[in-house]
Amino acid sequence: MxxxxxxxxxxxxxxxxxxxxxxxxxxxxxxxxxxxxxxxxxxxxxxxxxxxxxxxxxPSPHQVFAELWDSTVEKKVTSKRSLVFHGWITLGATLWGFALGVSLGIALAVGIVYSRVMEMSVMPWAVISQTIPIVALAPMIIVLSSSVGIEGRGVPKAIISAYLCFFPVLVGMVKGLRSPDQMQLDLLKTYGASGAAVFWKLRLPSSVPYLFTSLKIGIAAALVGTIVGELPTGAIRGLGARILIGDQFGNPIMIWSALFAAAILAGALVTLMSLLQSVTLKRMGMAR
Amino acid sequence: MTVIEAKSLDLTFQTNDGPVHALKGVDLQIGKGEFVSFIGPSGCGKTTFLRCVAALETPTGGSLTVNGMSPDEARRSRAYGYVFQAAGLYPWRTIARNIKLPLEIMGFDRAAQERRVDEVLKLVDLEGFGSKYPWQLSGGMQQRASIARALAFDADILLMDEPFGALDEIVRDHLNEQLLALWARTEKTIGFVTHSIPEAVYLSTKIVVMSPRPGRITDIIDSPLPKERPLDIRDTPEFLAVAHRVREGLRAGHAYD
Structure with a gap:
């Protein structure tokens, strides 16, 4: 209190x-x-x-909140003017992108930890990938995906979102998988443990706290990626599209309410990750 | 019967500052059921010797056999359990599941796992603590759990690298007493690395005094103390005589430089 x-x-x-x-x-x-x-x-x-x-x-705060109220509670969720509808579209692409980015980040981290060649060849590119402005890359990804015959905006949006969120997961997991000290590794060696046993019994569980820290950053990055994916691409659905349309029609109240909706969504997602973190660590016995 | 035998054992590390002779010409025989302490200052090779026995380091010269086998083969035949300076329990496993770790890796079936966990928890006086997590236990209890983990697969040899080094003296005395009792009950062969002269003299049937640069043995003392050792044996003239000889050995090796 x-x-x-x-x-x-x-x-x-x-x-x-x-x-x-x-x-x-x-x-x-x-x-x-x-x-x-x-x-x-x-x-x-x-x-x-x-x-x-x-x-x-x-716009003044009460205007924004009135618009937020009007476009969430008052409108039917199927309406094109409902922020719940647009938020749902953005959330879907965010979660797909998040799943894709997390899988990619974990897979690359495992490769990097176990292979010196991969560390030397992949890590620099992973770092470089994050220095390219996503706004410049997003239209290219959309053009490329439609030219290989992918319908709709869902897939390219998820790819853009994954592009932003794989990196924190990669960095966190590399650190996490490497967190067991030499003594821990020596101990398993005295048991004659196989590489697989070292991974499943020591490295992976040790990396869980690091993973969750990364997931919290990753889910926010995935949402930003999705909204950026909706912005410059002429999408008509999603929170990014609302921001774009508000801009084109000179309606700042619409932009601000979409921004607030995005912020609320991000807050909810990060909170969900925190919750998942504390439940998991508690079940693993690592929370005190 | 000889369990561990080293003949003119050498180990040289190549470093950027040139070669470091961690072990030079080490000759040692350890018989079955002996309690052997290795004492000496940092860098004398006592831990390195123990790691060689455990096949965590590879000697660069001489010969070393464990149960008549190479250290590598001995490891595969589960000849020894190793206790490190830190307990190193997994925070995400309960004490019982920590003790099961080597058993899972070595492929014991479930029933055998449960049975052995119960047995070793009893041996280290931690009955009823199996379902606790490591952070719920004191430092001394954690180290006992790690000893239980090393005992779980019933190896004949227990290698201990300064297992009580991080604990305060009162807890240490208590654990030393318990360790002697455990040794008497299980008749294991124990190799024990320590910095402490009283600890070495109190526990051991044989004390190996080592000195650094190069790491070598300066004295091997067979203890005249009886097997039954209450804590106050440390005030007897026999005990003090052995401690004195250890100190002399350390001095002879220029260990105080």
């Missing part, structure tokens, strides 16, 4: 900062609009006007 007050204080401060920023951001346009209808605004009127503009440069 003692942490509630600081948390609320931070939220209140952020909201206050946001409201304060709304006034100068929208003032010029509000004055312009007033002038067009031959009205001169007093200070109080001006502030009020900046808070509830139809097409603000910066």
């Amino acid at each position: 003692r942490s509630v007050l600081p948390v609320l204080t931070v939220i209140a401060a952020l909201l206050a900062l946001w409201y304060i920023a709304v006034v100068p951001m929208n003032a010029a346009r509000a004055v312009e609009q007033a002038a067009r209808s031959d009205v001169t605004l007093g200070t109080a009127d001006l502030i009020r006007a900046t808070m509830d503009m139809e097409r603000p440069r910066l």
Whole structure:
């Protein structure tokens, strides 16, 4: 309970900062609009006007939350205007991309830990892959996948999302699989343990805490990857598409509410991973 | 009957600073049922010798046999259990499942696994702790669990590399007493590396004093102490005489430099 007050204080401060920023951001346009209808605004009127503009440069918090409420709770989930619908599309691609990226990351990590050749040949490329802006790569992946005959946006989106999330998993798992010290390895050697036994009984269980840390970063990266995959590609469904459409139609409220929906989704996914982590570590006996 | 026999054993490590003679001309015979301590300062090769016996290091010269076999063959025939300085229990396994680890790897069936776990837990006085996780046990109890793990597959030889080095003296005394009792009951051959003169004298039937650069044996002392040893034997003149000779051996090897 003692942490509630600081948390609320931070939220209140952020909201206050946001409201304060709304006034100068929208003032010029509000004055312009007033002038067009031959009205001169007093200070109080001006502030009020900046808070509830139809097409603000910066929407005020209550506008964003009203839109969020309207497009999640009030709309039917099958509606094209429902953020639940778009969030669901994004979530699906995110989870596919996450599954793909995690599998790839783990497989590469095992290869790198067991093969010096793979470490020298794969690791540099894995690092380089993360230095290329995903925005530049996303359209290429979409063009390539449609040219090999893959219908729809689901697969290329998942690939882009996997591209972002395999890396933290790879790095974490390499570290995790290498975490057993020499004494642990010597002990298994005195039992005459096979390579497979060393992997399944020592290296893999030792890597679990590292894996979960990576999964938490990975799932957030996968969501970002999916949204980026929806942005520059003319997609019409998904949170990224909502952001793009909001931009094209000059509707900042729509952009902001989609951004908030994405943030809420990311928060939920990371929380889910944390939960999975504590349950797993508890069941393994590693949590105290 | 000789269990471990080393003849002019050499081990030289090639390092960037030139060769390091970890062991040079080591001659030693260990008979069945003996309790042999290796004592000497860091770098004298006592741990290296134990690792050679366990086939964790490969000697570069001389000969070494364990049960009449090469160390590698001896390992395959499950001749020894090894206890390291740290207990090294897996945090994700209960004590019982930690003890089962070597049994699983060696392919014991389930019933045999359960039976042996019960047996060795009794041997190290940890009955009822099988379902606990390592972090729920004290350091001394963890080390006892690791001894139980080394005993689980019933090897004739127990190799112990400073197993109580990280524990405080009170716990150490207690464990030393328990180890002697365990040794008397099981009649195992024990190789025990230590830094502590009282510990070596209290436990051993034979004390091997070593010195560094190059790692070699400076004295081998057959203890005149009886097999039955209460803790207060450490105040007797016989005990002090042996301890004195160990100290002399260490000094002769310039171990205090």
